[in-house]
Amino acid sequence: MLYKCNQDLPVEIRSLSQECQDVYRAAFNSAIHWYGEAPKAHKVAMSAVRMQSAMHRSLAV
Secondary structure (H helix, E strand, O other), X not given: OOOOOHHHOOXXXXXXXXXXXXXXXXXXXXXXXXXXXXXXXXXXXXXXXXXXXXXXXXXXX
Protein backbone atom coordinates (compact mmCIF):
# COMPACT_ATOMS: atom_id res chain seq x y z
CA MET A 1 0.00 0.00 0.00
CA LEU A 2 1.45 3.33 -1.06
CA TYR A 3 0.79 6.59 0.71
CA LYS A 4 -0.27 9.24 -1.80
CA CYS A 5 -0.43 12.11 0.70
CA ASN A 6 0.38 12.75 4.34
CA GLN A 7 -3.30 12.48 5.31
CA ASP A 8 -3.08 8.78 4.37
CA LEU A 9 -0.30 8.13 6.90
CA PRO A 10 -0.96 6.31 10.18
CA VAL A 11 -2.06 8.54 13.07
CA GLU A 12 1.22 8.15 14.97
CA ILE A 13 3.17 9.39 11.95
CA ARG A 14 0.82 12.33 11.38
CA SER A 15 1.80 13.61 14.82
CA LEU A 16 5.31 14.29 13.48
CA SER A 17 6.32 17.51 11.75
CA GLN A 18 5.29 18.01 8.13
CA GLU A 19 8.87 17.53 6.99
CA CYS A 20 9.18 14.24 8.89
CA GLN A 21 5.90 13.07 7.41
CA ASP A 22 7.22 13.82 3.91
CA VAL A 23 10.43 11.89 4.62
CA TYR A 24 8.48 8.96 6.09
CA ARG A 25 6.08 8.81 3.13
CA ALA A 26 8.86 8.92 0.53
CA ALA A 27 10.97 6.32 2.33
CA PHE A 28 8.01 4.02 2.99
CA ASN A 29 6.81 4.15 -0.61
CA SER A 30 10.31 3.39 -1.87
CA ALA A 31 10.87 0.57 0.63
CA ILE A 32 7.52 -1.08 -0.05
CA HIS A 33 8.53 -1.40 -3.70
CA TRP A 34 11.92 -2.78 -2.73
CA TYR A 35 10.95 -5.19 0.08
CA GLY A 36 7.27 -5.79 -0.60
CA GLU A 37 6.30 -5.95 3.06
CA ALA A 38 4.83 -3.15 5.16
CA PRO A 39 6.56 -3.93 8.50
CA LYS A 40 9.99 -3.75 6.89
CA ALA A 41 9.05 -0.61 4.94
CA HIS A 42 7.89 1.01 8.19
CA LYS A 43 11.25 0.25 9.85
CA VAL A 44 13.11 1.72 6.88
CA ALA A 45 10.91 4.82 6.88
CA MET A 46 11.32 5.39 10.62
CA SER A 47 15.07 5.04 10.23
CA ALA A 48 14.98 7.70 7.50
CA VAL A 49 13.01 10.01 9.80
CA ARG A 50 15.53 9.49 12.63
CA MET A 51 18.45 10.18 10.27
CA GLN A 52 16.76 13.33 8.94
CA SER A 53 16.12 14.55 12.48
CA ALA A 54 19.71 13.87 13.50
CA MET A 55 21.01 15.77 10.47
CA HIS A 56 18.88 18.78 11.34
CA ARG A 57 20.05 18.73 14.94
CA SER A 58 23.71 18.59 13.91
CA LEU A 59 23.27 21.44 11.41
CA ALA A 60 21.53 23.60 14.01
CA VAL A 61 24.54 23.50 16.36
